[in-house]
Amino acid sequence: MTTNPTPPPPAPPLAPPAPAAPVAATTDAGSPPLRILLTILQLAALGTVGAGAIGILTATFGAGLALLFVFGVGLFVLLGFVYGLFGLGWFEVHRVSALYDLGLPDLRWRPRTKAGFGGWLSNVARQSINGPMWRAIANFVLACIAGSLVIRLFWGMIWAGFFAFAPLNRQGSVDGPFGAVMDVAWAPLVGALGVIAAAAGIVGLALLHRTLSRALIVPNREAELTAQVQTTTAQRAGAVRAAELERTRIERDLHDGVQPRLVSVGMTLGLAQQKIDTDPAAARELIGEAHTSTKAAITELRQLARGIHTSVLDDRGLDAALSALAGRSHIPVQLDVRIDPGMSGANAGCRDAEAAVYFAIAESLTNAAKHSRASECRVVVRSRDGGLWARVEDNGMGGAQVQPGGGLDGITNRVLAAGGTFRLESPAGGPTSLEVTVPCAF
Incomplete structure (x- = not known):
């Protein structure tokens, strides 16, 4: 029996509070x-x-x-x-x-x-x-x-x-x-x-x-501790909601994509089993159809796994991961990445920051390809103030908004959970620009 994905909770504010800098x-x-x-x-x-x-x-x-x-x-x-x-x-x-x-x-x-x-x-x-x-x-x-x-x-x-x-x-x-x-x-x-x-x-x-x-x-110690408590509370809420949205997305993708395809493969193989003695040619055709559907399901699972975790990000760092992402994009992407050598996939303190920036850019490119009717995108990533700063801009029609359970909502909470800030500008008629800043924990 299948169940529909659990609806996500209400979305948080657009711009999360900036984390208190350590003193x-x-x-x-x-x-x-x-x-x-x-x-x-x-x-x-x-x-x-x-x-x-x-x-x-x-x-x-x-x-x-x-x-x-x-x-x-x-x-x-x-x-x-x-x-x-x-x-x-x-x-x-x-x-x-x-x-x-x-x-x-x-x-x-x-x-x-x-x-x-x-x-x-x-x-x-x-x-x-x-x-x-x-x-x-x-x-x-x-x-x-x-x-x-x-x-x-x-x-x-x-x-x-x-x-x-x-x-x-x-x-x-x-x-x-x-x-x-x-x-x-x-x-x-x-x-x-x-x-x-x-x-x-x-x-x-x-x-x-x-x-x-x-x-x-x-700053006095009391004010510093109060700011740290507020920041930690906001980060915890963002992490919880980001995990909830990710779980909902996985459920939706499995329910609407892979699961029906696998059910279809099972039914096709059942028909082939019934015809294998009476009509071997039709059975071979059904088996070939099931084989094609199985490969498509494997591709969908691979894409779903890439959406959860990208191995190239850990193996080769953010620059290589973004290059691969731009290469798979349906619209041309101008990529400009300049990161300090110390901020790489080998640095454990920057992994969360790199992951947050990567998935923010990935979701932005997906939205630009699906909804904004953009013909090109520009992605800029820089090392700034001991962290990572990224800006994604497209020449689309604009009007993007953070909707509960949507992709931008997921970006907001993922960045907030990593202790960063998020800013979206998308006036009607475009262009749309998204900026994220995520600190590294060295």
Whole structure:
């Protein structure tokens, strides 16, 4: 008796949440003199040029507000302002991480959740209120203020050093700090104290900068664990649903394809058995028909097995697997794969990422051939941020949507289960583009 495949559960949202990047241990062993010196030098540099960067961003924001009602020009200026803020925040996170050897992940742009121009505007608006970005900018501003104080203390230390040698001028009195007039005999003591105080102030600002940077930029442990729990929960849900969809697909393919063919083979062989004595020629013809159907069933089973697991992916890596996939495609495929040598089928940490990317591309090419009326496809795969990034674009009619139980639904959950992100753009009239990003677990 045959049973119909179990209907799949409701589909998840289109764009899965981005996984929380791992954060290295944030406890280092003290502050050696070299690191303090590097901090002082960086603060001095920020005190010199940081005000200019802040001034440019402030002027850009003001110009955007002033031009906001002039044919909407100000809107694009404000969009550039957000991108400038992100660049400044990225620089500050990278600088602090390298300076104190914290191993922090670079600041990342928030993933898009909607397609089209409106989705891009919404994405920029969401980025403008991104908490980590604003904390990095606040740290940059505080670093610039501390840097300007470091420069002033440095010049004060030089002045105190010269003041300590005032007795060499053979004068009875000398102008001291804050307009005071003192006996020249006190000048060496006051100058030495001034040098010590200025040096202590510079070192104190460096240590204060380290403390503030760790408080503002390094995520706290509770927030990190919360993000990890949310990511793990989303990945588990994606893995469960991906397995459910795969089981449903296998049931459907067996029920609608291989099973009827095998039943037909059995019936044909039964007829041949009945005719083998009375009509040997007809029996041979029926046996030949059953033999042809059996070979077709074997081909279908082989294709079904390839849809579950492709051996070439493990044996030769993603590049070779995609080349074979493009060769079997019913429409021309422009394939551009550039992957770091370490990201291959031999690397166990990248196998899940490679499998997710491979099946996402395979399903996209299948959809393009069946539904989009496309005449060509372009597939681009790159190594990016310790993972794999892929984009599939066709020149078809567009209008693709994630439907519960459909192929795109399977891509979404497979990518989500691997800890990646998924984005689909398919306006009516085309073109259709799909982007996936999947991290590698080294």
